[in-house]
Amino acid sequence: MAAYLGIWRYTKTLRIAMIIAHLLLLVLTAASAAAQPLRPFEAPILAAVDARTERFGQISRQIWEHPETGYQEFKSAALLRDELKANGFRITENVAGIPTAFIAEWGSGAPIIGIIGEYDALPGLSQQDIPQRQARVEGAPGHGCGHNLFGAASALAAVAVKHHLESTRTPGTIRFYGTPAEEGGGGKIYMIRANAFQDASVVLAWHPLDRNEADNNPWLANVSGRFRFTGRSAHAAASPDAGRSALDGIEIMTHALNLLREHVPQETRIHYVITKGGDAPNIVPETAELSLIARHPDQRQLESIWERVLNTAQAGALASGTTMNFEISSSYTNMVHTPSLVALLDRNLRATGGVHYSPEERTFAEALRKRMVDLPEDLPLGSEREIQPPRRDLVYASTDVGDVSWVVPTGHFHAATFPPGTPLHTWMSTAAAGTSLGRKGMVVAAKTLALSAAELLHNPQLAAQARQDWLKSINNRTYKSLLPADRKPAPR
Ligand SMILES: [Zn+2]
Ligand SMILES: [Zn+2]
Structure with a gap:
């Protein structure tokens, strides 16, 4: 009996322990689901980008090796256009009468999610991919603003989203905007005037920088x-x-x-x-x-x-x-921000994670940082691995993405393509834009863009919410460009 009771007690204890363990598991599962909402698109989207990083990395390098300034980006635009076409995108060439402006799209109907790409270089910034000042071709242009990465990451994201939409039979349209001459030529303004952005639900853009952050400041x-x-x-x-x-x-x-x-x-x-x-x-x-x-x-x-x-x-x-x-x-106009898009990009940057250097890349970054003056104390080497909170303090620069933000809800963020502290428009940023450090930042950008576009396409309510937020942000003001109406696109 005693033995029987012992077994009974033992079995009872075991049962209670199992019930407690089961309850504990349920609580833990619920807690982790609350912390990380179920996003079935996340793994396939990240895999779709990973499968193409090498190909688009090569394209970014090819554009870097053939830097072309505003409205002269014939080779650069063709590289991106042909790749999108080969992936099944419909191409509209000569947008706004500009030979290097194009639109590539796939799918049909709403929501229409646009991703902006740039690919123009800067005069005089030719530079080798080494951490000392040495031009590839003396006096020639160079990618000191990292637009070789900008265009390639955006096209990579568009292609990844297309393959995901296709395999999941998700309705909606993914569109890539090939926008020339950002460096003073205002390509996007002429594309706005040609109504290229009018029917887009949301437009996403990014810019190469020395940090990862969703953008929430007005620019100039x-x-x-x-x-x-x-x-x-x-x-x-x-x-x-x-x-x-x-x-x-x-x-x-x-x-x-x-x-x-x-x-x-x-x-x-x-x-x-x-x-x-x-x-x-x-x-x-x-x-x-x-x-x-x-x-x-x-x-x-x-x-x-x-x-x-x-x-x-x-x-x-x-x-x-x-x-x-x-x-x-x-x-160019200042940028209007849409709070729900700032949150969307911040969320997806965090889901993507920052840039992790190999020992060789770290050595390159250290050597480049030795050439910099006034390194920001809040951005030490290693901060490229982190995601910064959206900044409100002013960026003292301008972009024609600002103009786009007045005609369609626009989300904008930065990815760490350059070692922390690297100033834009210098030989240092040109050097980094040609290396694997730049390409790692480019992958962070492509993943963030693709996750955000997929989230908008799977949840059209989010795009509708963005429009409501955007209308509040523009507060009944209308888009006005100070560029004369009769001005034609022209190289500087
Ligand atoms: Zn620039
Ligand atoms: Zn730029």
Whole structure:
């Protein structure tokens, strides 16, 4: 009996223990499901990107090896266009009459999720993929803004999403926007004017940088102008009284401009170069030219600052007895953010994770960082592995993705393609953009884009929510570009 009771007790204890263990398992499963919502698309999307990283990595390197500046990106655009076409995308060429602008899309109906790609290079930044200053071709362009990675990652994401939609028979459209001439040429503005973005539900974009973060800051609206002064030439010693110096016009203008700086809002930026100042000191300059960019995070304020810049030019002409004319060659708006898209990108960046360097890549990053000045203390080497919270402090730069954000809800983020601290538009960023460090950041970008696009396509309610949020953000204001309506796309 005692033995029987012993067995009974033992069995009972075992049963209770099993019930407790089972309950515990249920609680743990529920807790982990709450922390990580079930996302059946996540693993197949990440696998679809992984399967193509080598191919698109090669494309990014090919674009890096053949850097082409704005509106001249014939080879770069063709590489991306042909790859998308080979993956079954329908191609619309010559968008807005621009030979290097195109749209590639797959699927049908709503939601239409667009992914932006850029591929233009910067003049004079040719550089080898080594951590010392050495040009590949002296004086030639280079990818100092990492647009070789930008275009390739975005196309990779579009292709991965297409294959996922196809295999899961998910309705909707995935669209790649091939947008030329971001560096001052404003390709997207002409594409907006050609209604290329009008029917998109949501557009996603990213930019290569030295950190991973969803973007939540307004960037700077800008206006680029060219001011030409015309006077009267004369012998500068024999008959200076007969001359009217165009250079004097510019000098008076820049003096007034530099006084103006004290009386504009803090965040304003005004920078200029004198592109023509005369030919010889013994000739009173008949013509002179100044190229200027003014920027402010709010386009409405920028408009009034721009009026005052024009006044300084008119003052220069009046006081020097010359005539002045100007043209606006480029103008970008500030960026409008949609809170639910900031959250979407932050969520998917975290699901993707940051960049992990191999020992050789770390050595490269250390060597490059030795060449940098004023390294940010909050971005040590190793921070490329982390995801930063969305930043609200100002980025002092401009992009024509800002213009797109006024016509369609737009989500924007950064991926760490460059070692922490690397400044953009330098030989250092050009070098990193050609290496495996850059390509690892590119994969982070492609995965984040693809996960976000898939989430929007599987859950169209999210796209509808984004539109509601976006309407609140733009608050009844309408898109206005300061670029003249008759301006045509042209290389700078
Ligand atoms: Zn740039
Ligand atoms: Zn850029």
